[in-house]
Every structure is written in C-alpha cells, then in structure tokens.
Amino acid sequence: MESSLAGASAARLARLRAAVEADDDPNNRVAHAATLGLIGRAGRADAGDCSEMWGIFPAAAVHQIGQPGWAVRVGVMANLIGLAGLGEAEDFIAVSRLAKRYGYRLVATVQNAIDPLLGSAELMPLASSAVAAMSLTDRIALLVREAGLDADEAGEVAHRAYQVGFWLVMAGVDPDRPGPVLTTPDQVAMAWDHGGMPAWRGQLAIIAANPWAPYCAEVRDLAAAAGRTAAVHALEECAKVYRTRFERRERELVAREIRELVAISGLSQREFASMLGTSASRLSTYVNGLVTPSATLMVRIRRVSEFVRDRGSVT
Numbered sequence: 001m002e003s004s005l006a007g008a009s010a011a012r013l014a015r016l017r018a019a020v021e022a023d024d025d026p027n028n029r030v031a032h033a034a035t036l037g038l039i040g041r042a043g044r045a046d047a048g049d050c051s052e053m054w055g056i057f058p059a060a061a062v063h064q065i066g067q068p069g070w071a072v073r074v075g076v077m078a079n080l081i082g083l084a085g086l087g088e089a090e091d092f093i094a095v096s097r098l099a100k101r102y103g104y105r106l107v108a109t110v111q112n113a114i115d116p117l118l119g120s121a122e123l124m125p126l127a128s129s130a131v132a133a134m135s136l137t138d139r140i141a142l143l144v145r146e147a148g149l150d151a152d153e154a155g156e157v158a159h160r161a162y163q164v165g166f167w168l169v170m171a172g173v174d175p176d177r178p179g180p181v182l183t184t185p186d187q188v189a190m191a192w193d194h195g196g197m198p199a200w201r202g203q204l205a206i207i208a209a210n211p212w213a214p215y216c217a218e219v220r221d222l223a224a225a226a227g228r229t230a231a232v233h234a235l236e237e238c239a240k241v242y243r244t245r246f247e248r249r250e251r252e253l254v255a256r257e258i259r260e261l262v263a264i265s266g267l268s269q270r271e272f273a274s275m276l277g278t279s280a281s282r283l284s285t286y287v288n289g290l291v292t293p294s295a296t297l298m299v300r301i302r303r304v305s306e307f308v309r310d311r312g313s314v315t
Contacts, residue, residue, distance in 0.1 A: 009066040016074070019065045030101040031075025034094040035061070043085065050085030057081060070100060074295035076110040077117070084129035085282055089147035091133075092140045092177055098246035099221050108167035125265070127168055128196035135230035136163030170241065173201050175209040182219055185226035192228045204238045211242035213227075241311055255289035261305035262287065275304045 017039060020032045038045060038057075045054040061077060064070040079098060098107050101306035117125040134140070137158040145154040179202020182188050192198040207216045216239045222230040262272045262283075273283040277300075283289040286301075293301065 009058045011054070012040065012062045016058065016061050016065070019062075020071075023071060026070070028030055028071035028075075030097050031072045034075040034082075034098060034147075035071075037090055037094055038082050041082070041088075041090075045081065045085060049130070050126060050272050051083050052181070053118055053120075054085065055080050060118055069181075072106075073113075076107055077114050080111050080114050080126055080130050082167040083133050084126050087133045089143040090146055092157055092161050093132070093147070093149075095164055096157040098158045099164050104163045104167045111164070111168045112171040120185065122198075124197040129199075130163040131168055131197070134136050134161040137162050137236075137265070146307050162230075162233075166237060169197065169200050169204065169234065170238065172207050173204045173238075175205050178205040178209065179203050181206070181215070182222060185222050188219060188222045188231065189226040189228060192223070192226070193229045199232075203235075207235065207244050209240050211239045211246060251289045251292050254292050255287060257298075258301055261301055265305045265308040267308060272304065272308075275308065276300060299307075 003209065016035070020035055023032065041055075045051070057077065061074045064074050076098060079091060082088070083095060095107070111127060111130070115126050118126065121125060140158040140161050141151075141154040142282075144157045148151045149157065154256075181200060182191060182203065191203065203219060207213075216235060220232050220235045223229075223235060227300075251308075260271060265272055267275065268285065269283055270280040273280040276283065282291075286293050
C-alpha cells in the first residue's frame with residue numbers, strides 16, 4: 001500500500017513538473033521557481049515538520065493545474081510548506097521574490113487559502129508555522145547571508161518575509177470575532193508562542209474594532225514585557241493599518257455628506273463655494289475627499305445648504 005501511494009505521489013509530482021516546465025508565461029516564472037524549489041527538496045520535505053502536508057501537496061497541486069491563477073497558487077502553496085516545514089534560506093528568498101513580483105497582499109491572500117485547500121482550515125497549522133518563521137527577521141537575515149547574499153539583500157529578504165507574514169495574519173482578521181482580553185505578559189507569551197493563527201487574529205480583531213482604544217497600547221506593553229518583539233511590531237503596525245482605514249472611511253463619509261448637501265441646495269459648486277466664503281477649487285477638495293473640512297466649516301456647509309433650500313434662492 002505504501003509503495004503504491006508513493007508511486008502515485010511521484011507520478012503527480014512528475015505531472016506537476018511537466019506542467020510547470022511547459023508553461024512559458026513570464027508572469028509565472030517566480031511562482032514556478034518556488035514550486036520547483038520545493039520539488040527539488042522532496043526528500044527533506046517528506047521528513048520535515050510538515051511531512052503530512054507534503055504528502056497532500058502533490059494531489060492538491062495537480063488538481064490546480066489549468067485553473068485560473070494556478071501557477072501562483074501552487075507556487076505559494078509550495079513555498080508555504082517550505083517555510084513551515086524546512087525554513088531554509090531558499091524558502092525565505094522565494095517568499096521575498098514572490099512578494100516582490102506579486103505584492104504582499106496577493107501572496108498573503110493566497111497563503112490564507114492554503115490550509116483550507118489542504119484540509120486543515122480550523123487551526124491553520126501551516127500558516128501559523130510559516131508566520132512564526134517569517135517573524136524571526138534576525139534569523140532570516142543570518143540564514144540568507146550564509147547562503148551568499150550581502151547584508152542589504154539579506155535585510156530586504158527579511159523585511160519582505162516579515163511583511164508577508166503580517167499580511168497573512170491580517171488577511172483573516174474579523175472585528176466581530178475578538179479574542180480574549182489579555183492582561184499579563186505570560187498570557188501574551190502563551191498566545192504568541194502557542195496560540196497560532198486563531199489567537200493572533202483574535203487579538204488583532206480587538207484592535208480592528210477600535211484602533212484608538214487603549215487596549216492596543218496595553219497589550220503592546222505586555223508583549224514588550226514578555227520579550228515578544230515581533231508581536232510588539234505587529235500590534236503597532238496593525239493599529240496603523242486600521243487607523244488609516246477608519247480615517248479613509250471617515251473622510252469618504254464626510255465627502256459624501258458634502259456632495260449631498262451641495263446637491264440638495266440646487267446650486268453649482270461654484271455658487272455654493274461663493275455662499276460658503278471659499279473658492280470653488282477648495283470646495284472641490286472637500287467634495288472629492290482630498291481634504292476634510294474642520295468641524296466648524298462642516299457646520300457652515302450644513303447651514304448654507306439648509307439656508308438655500310429653505311429660501312429657494314441665494315439672494
């Protein structure tokens with residue numbers, strides 16, 4: 001039975017290699033290099049920490065062949081198995097190249113779908129192990145320098161790997177599914193070291209719901225006290241991301257209200273700007289969300305719109 005399974009796996013890998021080598025789309029070269037990089041280390045992958053996932057990989061990868069985006073999906077899958085199970089310089093260089101070619105967010109989005117694809121969706125062990133590996137930037141830089149890269153190149157690889165890991169965690173954060181509130185350094189250390197993706201996303205979900213609340217600073221300080229530097233950086237970066245998103249959304253809400261107020265007044269933007277005591281170009285920046293007016297100016301905008309609507313004229 002084992003020999004027949006091994007034979008089937010070898011046949012699938014041969015089919016995968018043939019499909020990769022037959023694909024001449026230049027956009028897929030980086031992804032295919034990641035796939036071939038793992039296949040070339042099949043013996044080590046089979047004996048590594050993710051040997052179970054490696055056993056599933058050939059069938060899962062072959063199933064993707066010919067589907068839209070299959071090359072990137074399979075390349076990211078292969079790389080994720082390498083990151084989690086081998087953690088060699090080649091794996092970090094590969095994820096850096098994937099991120100450079102396809103972007104952090106796209107790579108992370110594909111990574112986020114790999115555990116479900118391999119049948120381990122709930123706890124996401126593969127993604128969790130890969131994120132833990134990608135958070136160790138000093139170790140990554142040392143590994144790739146030993147592999148022949150110079151200091152600047154090694155730093156770039158480590159940075160890209162960290163960013164991919166960060167966006168992989170962020171890819172599944174749901175503000176409606178917060179984790180428990182952590183109150184001690186030991187709790188933070190336990191969550192970071194052993195909680196995996198569900199625990200990390202649960203903490204970021206609390207921050208995502210209100211990135212200005214004090215919890216972010218509190219749990220960041222606990223992480224610092226626990227000596228979990230990567231967690232400190234991730235928490236700070238998460239808060240920045242969600243604050244930016246909230247601010248962008250709030251600016252758009254203000255801009256939408258201004259557009260509505262101008263529209264219901266029946267005036268042109270130039271006429272409305274004149275009534276407001278500003279220029280048409282300045283009003284345009286408010287209408288398009290490029291600039292957010294002060295609270296007092298918003299009161300004036302509402303007052304002008306109401307005045308014109310009620311009076312039916314600008315005289």
